Amino acid sequence: MTTTHLSPRPAYPGSRQLPRSRSAIDPEAVSGRGDGGERLAKALGWFSIGLGLASLAAPRGIARLIGARGDHADETILRLVGLQEVACGIGILATRKPTGWLWARVAGDAVHLSLLSGAMASGPEDPNRMAAATAAIAGITVLDAGNALQLGRSRRPARRAASEVIKSVTINRPAEELYRFWRDFRNLPRIMSHLESVEVEGETRSRWTAKAPAGMTVQWDAEITKDVPNQLIGWESVGGRVDTRGSVRFAPAPGGRGTEVHVRMWVDPPGGALGLWFAWLFGESPDQQVSDDLRHFKQVMETGEVVLSSGGFDGTHIAQRPAQPPGSIPAR
Amino acid sequence: MRANTFVSPGKTRVERVPDPKILNDQDAIVRITSTAICGSDLHLYNGFIPTVEPGDIFGHEFMGEVVEVGKGTRKVKKGDRVVVAFPIACGSCYQCGRQMYSCCENSNPNAWIAEKLMGHSPAGVFGYSHMMGGFAGGQAEYARVPFADVGTIKVPDGMTDEQVLFLSDIFPTGYMGAEMCDIKPGDVIAVWGCGPVGLFAMASAYLLGAERVIGIDRVEARLRVAREKVKAETINYEEHDVYRTLMEMTGGRGPDSVIDAVGMEAHGSTAMFLVDRVKQGLMLENDRPNVLRDAIMCCRSGGTVSVVGVYSGLIDKFPMGSVMNRSLRIMTGQCHVQRYMKPLLERIRKGEIDPTFLITHRANLDDAPAMYRTFRDKQDECIKVVLKP
Numbered sequence: 118m119t120t121t122h123l124s125p126r127p128a129y130p131g132s133r134q135l136p137r138s139r140s141a142i143d144p145e146a147v148s149g150r151g152d153g154g155e156r157l158a159k160a161l162g163w164f165s166i167g168l169g170l171a172s173l174a175a176p177r178g179i180a181r182l183i184g185a186r187g188d189h190a191d192e193t194i195l196r197l198v199g200l201q202e203v204a205c206g207i208g209i210l211a212t213r214k215p216t217g218w219l220w221a222r223v224a225g226d227a228v229h230l231s232l233l234s235g236a237m238a239s240g241p242e243d244p245n246r247m248a249a250a251t252a253a254i255a256g257i258t259v260l261d262a263g264n265a266l267q268l269g270r271s272r273r274p275a276r277r278a279a280s281e282v283i284k285s286v287t288i289n290r291p292a293e294e295l296y297r298f299w300r301d302f303r304n305l306p307r308i309m310s311h312l313e314s315v316e317v318e319g320e321t322r323s324r325w326t327a328k329a330p331a332g333m334t335v336q337w338d339a340e341i342t343k344d345v346p347n348q349l350i351g352w353e354s355v356g357g358r359v360d361t362r363g364s365v366r367f368a369p370a371p372g373g374r375g376t377e378v379h380v381r382m383w384v385d386p387p388g389g390a391l392g393l394w395f396a397w398l399f400g401e402s403p404d405q406q407v408s409d410d411l412r413h414f415k416q417v418m419e420t421g422e423v424v425l426s427s428g429g430f431d432g433t434h435i436a437q438r439p440a441q442p443p444g445s446i447p448a449r
Numbered sequence: 450m451r452a453n454t455f456v457s458p459g460k461t462r463v464e465r466v467p468d469p470k471i472l473n474d475q476d477a478i479v480r481i482t483s484t485a486i487c488g489s490d491l492h493l494y495n496g497f498i499p500t501v502e503p504g505d506i507f508g509h510e511f512m513g514e515v516v517e518v519g520k521g522t523r524k525v526k527k528g529d530r531v532v533v534a535f536p537i538a539c540g541s542c543y544q545c546g547r548q549m550y551s552c553c554e555n556s557n558p559n560a561w562i563a564e565k566l567m568g569h570s571p572a573g574v575f576g577y578s579h580m581m582g583g584f585a586g587g588q589a590e591y592a593r594v595p596f597a598d599v600g601t602i603k604v605p606d607g608m609t610d611e612q613v614l615f616l617s618d619i620f621p622t623g624y625m626g627a628e629m630c631d632i633k634p635g636d637v638i639a640v641w642g643c644g645p646v647g648l649f650a651m652a653s654a655y656l657l658g659a660e661r662v663i664g665i666d667r668v669e670a671r672l673r674v675a676r677e678k679v680k681a682e683t684i685n686y687e688e689h690d691v692y693r694t695l696m697e698m699t700g701g702r703g704p705d706s707v708i709d710a711v712g713m714e715a716h717g718s719t720a721m722f723l724v725d726r727v728k729q730g731l732m733l734e735n736d737r738p739n740v741l742r743d744a745i746m747c748c749r750s751g752g753t754v755s756v757v758g759v760y761s762g763l764i765d766k767f768p769m770g771s772v773m774n775r776s777l778r779i780m781t782g783q784c785h786v787q788r789y790m791k792p793l794l795e796r797i798r799k800g801e802i803d804p805t806f807l808i809t810h811r812a813n814l815d816d817a818p819a820m821y822r823t824f825r826d827k828q829d830e831c832i833k834v835v836l837k838p
Contacts, residue, residue, distance in 0.1 A: 289543050374543055408561060416555045420539045421521065424595065425472040426558045426573065426583040 154267035158219060161264060162209030164257075165222060169202030184246025185236050194232060201225050219265035226258035282382045282403045286411040289375040290418045292367040293347045298418065299365055300350055302339075308413035308423065311406065325354075335359065360384070378414070380407055451838065452506045452589035453817040458496030461507065461818045469585060469593035474521025477597030479533060483610040484511035484587045486817070486834045487618055488644050489759045491825050492713060493578065497735070498761055500562060500579040509535035509575040510617040511587030512610060515597070524598040531601035533594050534786035535618045537573040537584065540599035551783035556595065557582045566762060571783060588817055590838045602790040605798065611835060612797055615649070615804045619833075621789035623649025623710070624656075626757035629780035630706035632657045639663045639695060639704035639747060641740045643671035643683070645833050646757060647710035648807050651679045654708075656801060663698065665691055667716065670830035678806045687718055695747050703749035712758025715740040721766070728765065735762030745771050756781040807833045814838040 172179050176195035180187035205225060208218035233251045241247040288295060298304050302323045306312040313326040313334055321341040329335045337359040343351030353362035363382035370377045384403060413423045454464045469478055487510050492498050494507070512532040515525050525531065537557075538550035545553050553572035557563060560570035562580040573595075576586015585592065594600055604613050623646045630638055638654040640647050643666035651662045663682045664675035672683040684694050695704060713736035716722065725737040741756065745768050748754055754777055772779065796802055809832045812820050820834045 287543070289541065289546070405561060412560060415542075416539075419541045420475070420555050420596075422473050422475075424539070424555055424558055424573075426585075426595075 154264050157260075157264045158209055158215055158268060161219065161222065161261060162206045162215070165202045165206030165209065167206075169199045169204075169206060172196065172199030172202065174199075181242075182246070183233070183250035184241050184243030184248075186242045191236075198225075198229060198232075201228075214268060216265055216268045219261055219268060222261045223258060223265060226254055226261055229254050230258070282380070282384075282407045284404070284407045284411055285377055285379045286415050287370050287374055287377050288415045288418050292369060292376045295367050295376055295378060295414075295418060296347045296350070298414075300344070308417055309410045310413070337361075378411065380411065382407060450590035451814055452585070453508065453814065455493065455501055455503055455505045455507060457503065459494065459822075461494065461821055463815050463817055464504075466506070466589070469591050471517060471519045472593065473595055474519040475596050475598060476519040477515050477522060477525050477531075477594045477601070478517040479511070479513040479531065479592050479594055479601075480516045481511050481513040481587055481590060481592060481838050482530075483513070483614045484508050484589075484814070484836050484838065485614060485617075485619075486510075486588070486820060486824050486836070488646060489577075489712070490821070492759060492761065493576075494821055494825065495714065497713060497729070498578050498580075499566070500559075502579065505576070505578070505583075506585040506587075506589055507576045508586035508588030508592075509577060510614065510619065511575075511592060512604070512614050512617060513592075515601075516591070518597065522597050525601055525603075529601075530604040531597075532604060532613050532616045532790065533575070533587065533592070534600045534602075534616075534621075534790060535574055535577075536571075536600075536783060536786055537575065537582065537595050538599050538787055539596050545599070548785055548788045549782075550599075550785040550787040552785075559583055574783075588814065588836060590814070599787060602794060605794075608798065611805045611808060612803070613794065614835065615645075616786075616790050616793055616797075618784065618786065619645045620649050620793055620804050621786045622646050622757050622784040623651075624653040624789055624793060625782070625784045626650040626708045626710060626755050627653035627657050627659075629755040629757075629782075630654070630657075630708065630753045632659050632706070634658060635660045636705040637661045637663065637699050637702075638706050638708065639665065639744070640681075640708040640710055641665045641715075641744055642710035642712075642758065643668070643675045644710065645807055647708070648675060648679055648832075649804075650708045650710050650757065651675060651681045652802055655680070656796070663695065663704065667718075668827050670827075671832060674807065674832060691743055692747055699749075703747050704752065705749055706753040706755060707744040707748045709740050709744050709754070709756045709758045711740040712756075713737060713760045715758075717743075725765070734765050736760045736764045738764035738767065742766070742768055745777065748775075748777055750775040751777070753778045753780055757784070759783075808835055810834040812836055 172195045176192040176199070177187045179195055180191045185191045202225065205218055205222045208221065209215040212218060230251065233247060233254065237244070237247055302315040302317060305315055311327050313328050316324045318324055323339050324336060325339055326334050326336050337354045337357035339352045340355045341350065341352050343349055343364065347367060349364060349366050351364040354360055361382065361384045363380065366379040368377045368379065416422065416424050450466060450468050451463050452466045453461050454466070456462050471478060490507050493501050515527055515529045515531060518525055518527060534550070536551040536553065538545050538553035539555040542554040551572050557570045557573040559579050559582055563570035566580065571581070573582025573584055575584050575592065576588065602616065626646070627638070627650050632638065632654060636659050638659045640650050640654070640662065643664045647664060651664055654662045661682065662679070663684060664672065665684045665686055666672050667685055667687040669685065672685055675681045675683050682698070684691055715737045717739040719739065721742070722737070722739045725734065725739055728734045729737055740758065741764070745754055756779065771777070797804060809830060810820060810823065812834060814836045817836055820836065823829055823831050824834050
């Protein structure tokens with residue numbers, strides 16, 4: 118990844134265009150790589166809806182078309198098939214990377230094929246038509262599965278770059294107090310539950326140690342790239358195999374409500390064991406991690422401590438057991 | 450210590466659990482001398498509030514003696530007799546600064562769960578699911594009280610537990626329900642629900658200068674208490690059409706303000722109620738809003754709909770057209786108990802109100818599971834249960 122200097126945008130409410138799904142560092146957006154199966158997916162989506170509506174509206178006609186008997190049971194089955202097709206179609210068209218919905222179509226195709234083989238066995242109205250219909254659905258199954266695989270493949274780089282997080286919190290304290298706390302990186306493990314320690318090794322250099330699974334730790338060095346007292350701190354990792362950069366900005370909140378804290382972070386998970394570690398660390402949602410850290414920051418600055426209930430410190434799942442001994446809480 | 454813990458919907462058990470410990474500097478540990486079962490505990494008990502886990506200790510109306518304090522406390526001292534407010538509030542955030550204690554921005558460690566359901570998180574609450582903080586509740590021998598300086602009030606000598614216990618929740622909640630109606634001389638206030646909160650809302654409406662107060666329920670014992678102890682007029686909705694009766698009682702105007710003191714597990718006698726009951730059972734909606742619909746329809750144009758009954762999530766068929774076209778004002782909130790404890794303690798001390806009138810059952814903490822059933826099924830004319838550990 119290229120390391121450009123961060124230039125956080127001004128955050129005046131209403132003036133900001135937050136990057137939504139495609140971040141500025143989305144490799145697909147940058148390299149302009151073309152269609153990763155999206156066009157075919159769209160076509161399959163519309164096909165799904167068309168077939169679904171037809172089965173819902175005219176089950177008998179469809180039954181005749183595929184050579185089934187078209188009795189009451191067939192009608193019910195075809196209506197259900199129609200519902201499933203419409204749902205998959207809407208799902209495919211409404212999501213940006215509809216891989217899951219395409220696999221749902223594949224599953225549906227499998228059901229249709231088994232229904233047809235059942236109908237074949239029980240004596241169809243028109244065996245030739247039914248054979249043709251079976252062949253057609255088998256073809257579509259191949260198309261669906263191929264497209265799902267293709268989208269799944271092209272999704273990976275997008276996911277790699279999607280780990281950009283933008284979060285804010287308002288804290289009822291002056292900016293200089295918040296800046297002072299954050300600028301001394303040794304304070305950060307108090308509010309960031311995944312950090313073990315941060316050692317300061319010079320004016321702008323620091324060494325970060327984070328918890329990893331199985332009692333292991335992972336380390337990297339970071340360099341301060343921007344430092345405007347009471348306003349902005351920017352940092353990025355150097356050397357190590359963890360590639361991360363971020364910035365925190367402090368701006369006065371309107372109406373004397375303290376300070377708005379705006380964090381932007383990028384994490385580019387490397388491959389291998391570290392990639393796995395990051396997947397665990399940031400779970401499904403780096404968003405959640407940063408939210409929790411900012412909440413803890415607010416609690417520490419406003420009340421003096423991270424507020425604990427009767428259970429764990431961990432904000433990523435319900436680890437709290439009020440009727441259990443609270444001994445499992447990490448002392449902080 | 451012993452504590453009343455959740456087992457499964459409709460079942461709690463008194464278990465031996467570890468004593469609470471000081472976890473934050475501003476904590477206190479309270480040895481509980483009196484604790485109550487609240488109507489909103491029944492929502493937990495019946496399984497309608499998400500993120501309640503087996504083993505969780507219930508209870509958010511409690512008081513007792515401070516036996517230990519953290520090094521960050523300034524006001525509370527060991528040996529103080531205190532009543533504890535049910536919402537946990539830090540006292541230093543923006544919301545606490547506006548006395549909106551039940552919206553405290555810092556007291557819910559699991560705020561992220563509540564944010565997913567509600568957009569923003571309210572304050573943490575004792576013994577009220579993990580979504581609301583995962584704090585152990587007060588139906589136990591001891592409780593840890595975070596931000597003890599903010600969340601407790603010292604009881605003056607000479608006042609009994611039963612006189613002040615309800616400052617923890619139901620009295621301030623009922624009072625705030627009436628206060629939100631912005632009562633003017635001559636106002637007629639209708640209150641849905643003659644349970645503990647409804648009764649306190651009615652009594653408070655009179656304290657705040659209402660001309661007439663009308664209570665609505667179907668349980669005759671509760672309607673009787675409303676008439677005899679609170680001096681309210683009453684309507685039994687199973688015997689009379691509420692809308693028509695209210696119009697008749699108010700010369701066709703409708704009540705000036707209405708209070709919903711029922712919330713998400715409302716009962717009713719209409720087809721719409723059955724629809725909601727089925728939807729709730731199928732998890733298609735969280736709450737049954739039939740009381741809210743009725744209250745809105747009955748309220749006079751330009752009046753206030755005050756909601757203090759608990760709702761948890763989504764409701765269907767909300768009569769927004771009636772609200773918007775008739776200039777109704779909706780006022781709601783979990784009670785900001787810390788705001789009311791001192792003034793209401795004064796009212797009790799002066800004899801303006803005696804909160805003990807609604808206590809019907811006194812029992813030992815060990816009887817909590819049976820008392821939950823009695824209270825839920827409104828058996829034995831039960832209105833309010835006080836437990837002694």
